[in-house]
Amino acid sequence: MARYTPTIGRLIAELAKLPGIGSKTAQRLAFHILAQPSEQVRALAEALLEARQTIRFCSVCCNLTEQDPCEICSNQARDRTMVCVVENPRDVAAMERMHEYKGLYHVLHGAISPMQGIGPDQIRLRELLARLRCDDLIHEVILATNPTVEGEATALYLARLLKPAGILTTRIAHGIPMGGDLEYADDVTLSRALEGRREIG
């Protein structure tokens, strides 16, 4: 690490704690920030503090929100019979961008990963189970965790818990992405695409 003044060193160290930001990038960011007008730096600092202070977890779906329950949970126009289970708030944003799903969500904030020491208790699974116990309206749980080892394990774990409880439990489809090319699809995706084939015409 190069010698900088203590203040610059501290800024670089704080920036380097962010995910995906190494010490080189942190240095580049720090010097960019120092070259910005004061108001610009203040705007960033305030956005950080304000976001951290005002954002909390929705007591219903565990998504990040400014109001509790969140906008989606308190929207009476949404379909209250289905809950889409996702790993994180970005997934909710991706689903909402599509403008097609009108049901509710549940955000797990992670996925089960024994390798990283993340078990069912480290993610917001208990909240989902409590919610399903209390809310009689819900009759379908759509498992939309990522098609990764962790996401699949989480989906399977949830499916095994929910099916005996008589709740319709579905998994989103995996296969060749639209515009994708069979030739370049990996084996797992291809086998999933074949497995999930449907009659057409």
Add this chain to the structure above:
Amino acid sequence: MARYTPTIGRLIAELAKLPGIGSKTAQRLAFHILAQPSEQVRALAEALLEARQTIRFCSVCCNLTEQDPCEICSNQARDRTMVCVVENPRDVAAMERMHEYKGLYHVLHGAISPMQGIGPDQIRLRELLARLRCDDLIHEVILATNPTVEGEATALYLARLLKPAGILTTRIAHGIPMGGDLEYADDVTLSRALEGRREIG
């Protein structure tokens, strides 16, 4: 852009203004920040504000500093007869890391780039010329701008100004990097390496 609450949206927008941070990375950073303990977020915000408030330009060498003149300029043990001209503060840090150069610096904060509308007046060239006029001790100016089109143009521009003034003006060597491989060196580097050959043994 996905729909987020206004506070999260603002944080993402502020983060996305940083260089090399696109909207996807800004989202990832924002959600990471929201998941951090408050003290951690406050530490980052404070490091930002403190750095921007306490860091200024050294009135001698234009490097970023907390004290004026900077640590290097006010260090009487440094060799005051040579000034190494670099493009930015990171270059000073890189030179210092080497622990071999004992002279002074001048930070231009950029390089001449007509394509980007950066002329000699947009970088700290005038400060260097004024400094050389006033300081009789300096007898060598080492041009250590980057071996890019802009860095080369800046070095050439400076050399043409300084040589007539009777100041020894040198350029750092360019060639095959240590541990590098001739086979993989680009043509320009190779031609520079050949041009800069020296007698050995």
